[in-house]
Amino acid sequence: MARNSKRNPNFSASELSILTEEVEKRKQLLFAKQSTTVCNSLKRKAWEDIAEQVNAVNCSNVMRSGEDVKKKWTCMSSESKKKLALNKREQRKTGGGSLPSNVSITPMDERIEGIIGPTAITGVEGGIDVLDEATTSASSPKPTDAPSIMESADNDEQVTLMKGVGRKRKRVDIGFENSTCTLVEIEQQRLVIEKERLRVEEDRLQVERKRLEIEEERLKLEKEKHKLYLCQMGIIPSVDISVQPESEQHLIQ
Numbered sequence: 001m002a003r004n005s006k007r008n009p010n011f012s013a014s015e016l017s018i019l020t021e022e023v024e025k026r027k028q029l030l031f032a033k034q035s036t037t038v039c040n041s042l043k044r045k046a047w048e049d050i051a052e053q054v055n056a057v058n059c060s061n062v063m064r065s066g067e068d069v070k071k072k073w074t075c076m077s078s079e080s081k082k083k084l085a086l087n088k089r090e091q092r093k094t095g096g097g098s099l100p101s102n103v104s105i106t107p108m109d110e111r112i113e114g115i116i117g118p119t120a121i122t123g124v125e126g127g128i129d130v131l132d133e134a135t136t137s138a139s140s141p142k143p144t145d146a147p148s149i150m151e152s153a154d155n156d157e158q159v160t161l162m163k164g165v166g167r168k169r170k171r172v173d174i175g176f177e178n179s180t181c182t183l184v185e186i187e188q189q190r191l192v193i194e195k196e197r198l199r200v201e202e203d204r205l206q207v208e209r210k211r212l213e214i215e216e217e218r219l220k221l222e223k224e225k226h227k228l229y230l231c232q233m234g235i236i237p238s239v240d241i242s243v244q245p246e247s248e249q250h251l252i253q
Contacts, residue, residue: 011072014057019069020076020108022050024115031116032180039184080112 011019023030026046032039047066054064083103230236 008062008068009060011054012057012059015054015064016072016076016108018054018057019050019073020111020115022053023073024111026050027115028180028183032183034180034184036184038188039180042184042187076108077112077116080109081116083109084113 026049029039029042029046032043044066047070051064051066051069054069058064083105086103087105227236231238
């Protein structure tokens, strides 16, 4: 049986531009390593907010959801990382390599690189390029001689360098996680303050409502007193006193 599901239209250039701009504004929250319930809830809300901004420039009748824009960003960034990583590897080759004719770095790719950072594309600086190493080892024969003292020293130096880079990266990751925790705590405090403000506003409205009720009763009493005064002066006919308040019956007597 044929399926009737219709594919959503492709994202327009304006939608992709807004998507990238909004992700850049919220990158600390969206790409945080925290996976707590509160943090995940904030991330979902952020993607929904981004979808609203994207839908504002959407010319089609299909409204993008938070999940739609998140999936589109994942595809975009994945494709850009592949092209940017290939470009970096070509640049490191002797004499400077060149990209294949069917691959080109666009301004959008460079913009995405600025958001996700170079580490997400090329890894830690000073690390080993696995692809280049595999290609080199496949194309050149392995030496059979035992490593010399100089080679051993170089290897020890490289191991020490890698350990130092690893410690530095760990400190950066810890600092990023701490900043993310602070961001989540600030957001929680803001929500608590907003709830308290709404509660105070609700109490103020209740007091205002009671004040208006009292004012209405006061005006009603003033009106009745004025009517009784006109009756006493003989300006208007007498009214049925039995329906008047007790205090006003005392005035008539």
